[in-house]
Amino acid sequence: MSGFVGRRVATVSVVVADYDQAIAWYVGKLGFSLVEDVELGGGKRWVTVEPGSGQGARLLLAKADGENQVAAIGNQTGGRVFLFLETDDFARDHATMLANGVEFREEPRHEAYGTVAVFADLHGNLWDLIEPKR
Numbered sequence: 001m002s003g004f005v006g007r008r009v010a011t012v013s014v015v016v017a018d019y020d021q022a023i024a025w026y027v028g029k030l031g032f033s034l035v036e037d038v039e040l041g042g043g044k045r046w047v048t049v050e051p052g053s054g055q056g057a058r059l060l061l062a063k064a065d066g067e068n069q070v071a072a073i074g075n076q077t078g079g080r081v082f083l084f085l086e087t088d089d090f091a092r093d094h095a096t097m098l099a100n101g102v103e104f105r106e107e108p109r110h111e112a113y114g115t116v117a118v119f120a121d122l123h124g125n126l127w128d129l130i131e132p133k134r
Contacts, residue, residue, distance in 0.1 A: 011048065012083065013060045015072050016123065019047050022061040025122040029100045030085070032059075051085070059083075074123035081118060081126045090115040090131035097129065104129075 016022035019037075026032040032049040035058060039045055047061040064070045076082055087093040094108060094117060105126065108117040114132040121127060 009057050011058045011060050013062045014083075014121075014125065015064050015069050015076060016061050017064060017070075017073055019045050019061060019063055022122065023047060023049065026059065026061070029097065029102050029122075031096070031100075056086070074121075074125055076125055079126070081128050083125070084128045084130055087129060087131050090117075090129065094129060 014022075023034055023037070026049045027034055031052045033052050033054070035048040035050050037045060037047050044063070044065075048058045049061065050056065050058040062069075064073055085093075090108065094104075097119065098104065103120045105118045105120060108115055112133070114130050116128050116130040119127050119129055
């Protein structure tokens with residue numbers, strides 16, 4: 001295992017319909033920070049956002065290119081929860097997200113691993129907002 005020291009999942013790609021719409025949603029509704037927005041030519045951009053705390057993996061907002069990618073918008077995992085947004089204060093973040101118009105698909109629930117509720121992103125991908133038990 002010593003050859004694998006110092007690695008981490010740094011960025012996860014999320015297929016979106018429109019760069020600016022996705023930036024507005026992740027920054028405005030979830031409070032993420034825009035890290036990079038670089039023109040690559042041919043209508044492509046390198047757009048990354050991350051949780052406002054700067055902790056955790058970044059999301060690469062990748063504009064769909066071609067019918068296969070367009071078909072994946074909002075259904076990148078076949079309807080399963082896709083990403084997990086961890087918080088240190090579930091009640092605070094849940095209330096803020098509701099006030100910002102985030103669509104929760106269920107009421108908060110308490111599980112053995114923490115407090116959690118499923119929400120949908122702007123295209124319908126499912127996320128968990130979760131405050132783990134410590």
